[in-house]
Amino acid sequence: MAKITRKPAPRKAPVPKKKAKPAIAKPKAPAKKSLKAIRPWTPAEVHEAFSRFRKANPEPKGELEHVNPFTLLVAVVLSAQATDAGVNKATRALFEVADTPQKMLDLGEERLREYIKTIGLYRTKARNVIALSAKVLSEFGGEVPRTRAEIESLPGAGRKTANVVLNMAFGEHTMAVDTHVFRVGNRTGLAPGKTPLEVELGLEKVIPAEFMLHAHHWLILHGRYTCLARRPRCEVCLINDLCRWPEKTV
Numbered sequence: 001m002a003k004i005t006r007k008p009a010p011r012k013a014p015v016p017k018k019k020a021k022p023a024i025a026k027p028k029a030p031a032k033k034s035l036k037a038i039r040p041w042t043p044a045e046v047h048e049a050f051s052r053f054r055k056a057n058p059e060p061k062g063e064l065e066h067v068n069p070f071t072l073l074v075a076v077v078l079s080a081q082a083t084d085a086g087v088n089k090a091t092r093a094l095f096e097v098a099d100t101p102q103k104m105l106d107l108g109e110e111r112l113r114e115y116i117k118t119i120g121l122y123r124t125k126a127r128n129v130i131a132l133s134a135k136v137l138s139e140f141g142g143e144v145p146r147t148r149a150e151i152e153s154l155p156g157a158g159r160k161t162a163n164v165v166l167n168m169a170f171g172e173h174t175m176a177v178d179t180h181v182f183r184v185g186n187r188t189g190l191a192p193g194k195t196p197l198e199v200e201l202g203l204e205k206v207i208p209a210e211f212m213l214h215a216h217h218w219l220i221l222h223g224r225y226t227c228l229a230r231r232p233r234c235e236v237c238l239i240n241d242l243c244r245w246p247e248k249t250v
């Protein structure tokens with residue numbers, strides 16, 4: 001029997017190793033400068049910005065309606081997570097009947113709830129307003145206290161409430177940081193910060209004293225009507241040449 005000899009199988013030519021494909025790079029989101037990378041404003045630039053705000057609106061006013069420090073305090077407590085317009089709608093009738101702590105207590109929690117039921121969290125807020133009215137009467141002789149610690153000790157009142165009341169009722173140079181001021185402070189680079197307190201302290205540090213009485217309102221109004229959250233109106237912005245926001249549209 002013939003011997004079958006098998007030819008050795010031809011050796012396969014070594015397959016060159018495939019180079020790993022470079023991963024497809026995802027389109028990058030526009031690089032945002034970190035808070036630290038933003039060039040700080042010079043004192044002259046800050047002065048210029050607030051001079052422009054002052055020229056455009058020498059006596060800016062807050063939009064929360066009130067008739068005295070007590071009603072201002074109540075309006076600010078009611079405004080947490082609500083719009084000023086929504087609060088005003090409810091407080092116009094309320095302050096007709098209850099513009100002092102005693103009248104608020106006389107009105108009582110149940111009837112107060114009826115007045116403010118269009119405002120978010122109205123049950124908790126009604127409870128707080130009655131409790132703060134009682135405390136203002138029993139501990140402060142019926143007058144809204146004038147120190148931060150005392151205002152913050154009132155039910156429903158926090159740091160922002162104290163800053164608004166101290167500024168608007170008593171003319172102190174405080175800086176209340178709401179959502180608008182927080183955004184403007186960060187975007188412009190005037191006072192970048194991760195928390196409202198950081199922005200508050202940063203703004204207090206850079207804004208000259210001559211502007212501090214109205215600075216809070218100028219920044220709120222700027223955020224509410226110009227530096228809007230979704231579509232800032234950079235083209236009509238008074239400080240668009242000074243603003244450090246990398247995504248500004250001018």
Ligand code: SF4
Pocket residue numbers: 187188226227228232233234235237238239240241243244245248249
């Ligand atoms: S330029 Fe634009 S982003 Fe900067 S403050 Fe003005 S509106 Fe805001």
